[in-house]
Amino acid sequence: MNADGPFADDRPRYQQVAEVLRARIAEGLHPPGTQLPTESDICAEFEVSRHTAREALRRLVDAGLIQRRQGSGSLVIAREAQQGYAHTMRSLDELFQYAADTTLRVLATGRPLPGPDVADDIGTADEGEWVAIEGLRLETGTQAPICFSLIFVNADFADVVTEIAQIRGAIYRRIEQRFGVEVAEVEQMIRVDKLPPEAARALGQRGRAMGVRVTRRYLDAAGRVIIVSINWHPADRFRYGMRMRREGARPGRG
């Protein structure tokens, strides 16, 4: 390790050890699925204390290269650090890229059989029952229309639907607060579609105008679908931007 030779490495020992182990994994000496040498082995080979060896191994865990389990050992799980990219947001509200303060003007509510047009969006049939909300999302101040929304709320949370004409902000947020559930995952699909007649009318578009259809499915940690929303935006006003950043971090547990 060149502790004090002419090519002395002044980096911490644990870092040097981690570097060697990382290189070995990258070279294929310890392929994913195999075990890394034990702490004692590392102590012996590099002539460091167990503390130092553990510090080195911790770096490999942080890099997503190994997993450690008491009694079992260190399992190699990747050859190289997963240099993934991520689009992060502090709040789900950043998914909706329109004005922060919006209101949903409820046009109709009911308990419809979802038409075939939106069946795919809701997903498989046996999710239980749904309560539908049809509405128009407006900028709260200027009342400028943003999108036409068709929202299907899981019947478990149907109470949020009753007797409201206005919903300030996002519906998922209200459900989170009222029922104490947490949205753990959102699937979003963007595509271009002909505006439904009622959407075109509400948005002040021609009857045959195209629009952007954004479908979002909100799931809790157990995978239960909380709400599905389908939002039609006028094509000429639609913009969707995102920024992906490189991250040294390991990918999600998925």
Place this chain on the structure above:
Amino acid sequence: MNADGPFADDRPRYQQVAEVLRARIAEGLHPPGTQLPTESDICAEFEVSRHTAREALRRLVDAGLIQRRQGSGSLVIAREAQQGYAHTMRSLDELFQYAADTTLRVLATGRPLPGPDVADDIGTADEGEWVAIEGLRLETGTQAPICFSLIFVNADFADVVTEIAQIRGAIYRRIEQRFGVEVAEVEQMIRVDKLPPEAARALGQRGRAMGVRVTRRYLDAAGRVIIVSINWHPADRFRYGMRMRREGARPGRG
């Protein structure tokens, strides 16, 4: 800490210490911007060794609640763990959600003054010069057209453009390999736009057809724009899906 009382806590000591500190930060006892007690303080208060205190503090670092600096102390940077959402991808290729294996058929290359139509996409003028590629992206096997692409390559990497009629896969990847740069950030903007005539022709669409215009700017770690690509997709075939997952992780350094 109830080490052995009737309400003994069998969790590790460092976890108990971390929990207390976390609660104090959450309560506002140590607001962001202030210093957490020193290691010695924590050792004294909880009657634990320095090792245990450091292990506890490490948890707070991992949770994104504090930052530590040698010689300075532990700075509180957040009241609560940032429970953000993230859309992660292992490779940038997942940004393009079309068939994995595609080829860009180059239709024309040159060194144009970018028209006013795309000036905004390229960004501010003094980025240096650009080399343009006009092409059609096809599924490699079936030769099915995917999108019409207008690509502006930073002149520093213009070599990739010379004398090619076909580019397999994404261009950014070729630049990464050839020049040893790394894409650190990508900005993407999706909007609906009328197809340019040449795009409509190449994609087999009507002359006045609408399409989806996806602009991507690739930046390296220094913020230099490597390439800008503008891709027009036929509206009826365009789909863009993404999945956001809740993460306990701290937010990016941005």
Place this chain on the structure above:
DNA sequence: TTACATTTGTTCGTATGTATG
């Protein structure tokens, strides 16, 4: 600028607990 006390970083040693196979 220098000198010094403070605080975290690194590294050793040692011992015991606990999950795994």
Place this chain on the structure above:
DNA sequence: ACATACATACGAACAAATGTA
């Protein structure tokens, strides 16, 4: 039941960075 291997926890010492007198 037992050996193995990682987890937790104590103690001690010196190094390096920081802030201040």
